Amino acid sequence: MNDLRSLPSVDSVLQSSTGVRLVKEYGRSLVVEGLRETLDEIRTSYRQEGKKVPNLDVITSRTERLLQHWTKSTLYPVINATGIIIHTNLGRAPLSESALKSIAKVGGGYSTLEFDMEKGKRGSRLDHASELFTRLFDVDGALVVNNNASAVLLALQTFAKNQEVVIARSQLIEIGGGFRIPDVLTQSGAALVEVGTTNRIHISDYEQAIRDETAAVMRAHRSNFAFVGFTKEPALRDIAEVSHAANLLMIDDLGSGALLDTAPYGLKHEPMVQESLQAGADLVCFSGDKLLGGPQAGIILGRHDLIQEMKNEPLARAIRADKTALAGLSATLLHYLRGEGEEKIPVWQMISADRASLHERAKDWQKKLGKGTILETLSKVGGGSLPGETLPTYGLALEMEHPQSYLKALREADVPVVARVEDERVILDPRTVLPHQDPDLIRILQITGASDERRS
Ligand SMILES: *Cc1c(COP(=O)(O)O)cnc(C)c1O
Secondary structure, eight states, X not given: OOSGGGSOOHHHHHHSHHHHHHHHHHOHHHHHHHHHHHHHHHHHHHHHHOOOOOOHHHHXXXXXXXXXXXXXXXXXXXXXXXOBSSOGGGTXXXXXXXXXXXXXXXXXXXXXXXXXXXXXEEOOGGGHHHHHHHHHSSOSEEEEESOHHHHHHHHHHHHHTTSEEEEEGGGOOEEETTEEHHHHHXXXXXXXXXXXXXXXXXXXXXXXHOOTTEEEEXXXXXXXSOOOSSOBOOOHHHHHHHHHHTTOEEEEEEETOBSSXXXXXXXXXXXXXXXXXXXXXXXXXXXXXXXXXXXXXXXEEEOHHHHHHHHTSHHHHHTBOOHHXXXXXXXXXXXXXXXXXXXXXXXXXXXXOOHHHHHHHHHHHHHHHTOOEEEEEEEEOOSSSSTTOEEEEEEEEEEBSSHHHHHHHHHTSSSOEEXXXXXXXXXXXXXXXXXXXXXXXXXXXXXXXXXXXXXX
């Protein structure tokens, strides 16, 4: 009897031993949905293609595959062998061990998020990381929000809504992902007044643009492209001076915002938070997950009364930071406070990794793998900081017949690996591979695409 009458009912499959196991694993309603879909498909292919009706084992295993597919997370860890340290598509900054611990502790239970333990009554979530910022910098106010895009939006909306903001034409940037300075200004309700030319801006351009309707002068850091050749932009100190002479706020969107100097590592100097404040910026905005090396967050530093005004905006509530981000950020800031940023924060460990140790690791991979050549190549900082700047590194280069399909195979491995192709070779850069990932990386390289190796 091989017709549709032999097809079991949903109920009878649920009562089978596999059915019981699936319900335990996936929950009843999802299993019922999966079974219905599987049985429907079987009916359709019986009627339309005359296919046989399968037995119970086949039905349950098809249902299980469907359930696995439906419940597979789309967000999972990967090994970053690209050599791009702050890789926005791969989640920017990996967190330090103590940031992770702190997130687990705060996230896994109740916390003082909005509770003042001393007074035993309501406190403010906005105070947690803020104290650390005021300890780290010469500033008496700090506000942490969801990300830097929202930080800039909040600053502009609070202080420049229905008024004008003066900004250099050379800084009307798009950083990707839909963040464009002119659009953010429009969104905040402020009118954009651009000054200077694309390549040259003089301090007098600012002076001439300021009028009664002006609320603020803004600077945006050109995070992702180089400004070279016949170019000129006034120093931040001079822009701040002109702003203050006209009683205007000077808002600095630093983008990445470094807390440590990048120059000692052979990189260009990325503008630092402390420099902005010293130069006279009234509000300095930057990201938590770029060079700071913490979780996603937007930070605004400035005078206490200005910060207070921003806190009172309804928008501040809409873009508030989550408790786990606040916990991770505070733990990351403590590394700076203790002077151990370079040793403990992964982004800075990677930036400061010395060439000898990178060479060692690439050689170790080569030895364990028994193939590939060691290549002098370049890592990048990435993530909207230091455009075009590179760090010399050693990569393992694999000669492949089809490098792009090898990359795809690496992405599909059980621990996915993201690498890059250079001159038709697959390059793996140890700088961005966390040391504990080495065994997985070697294993994946051993089992992936061995047949694709180019015969020399
Ligand atoms: C990265 C960046 C932003 C946006 O920061 P997010 O934290 O990603 O929201 C804004 N401005 C500049 C100049 C940036 O580089």
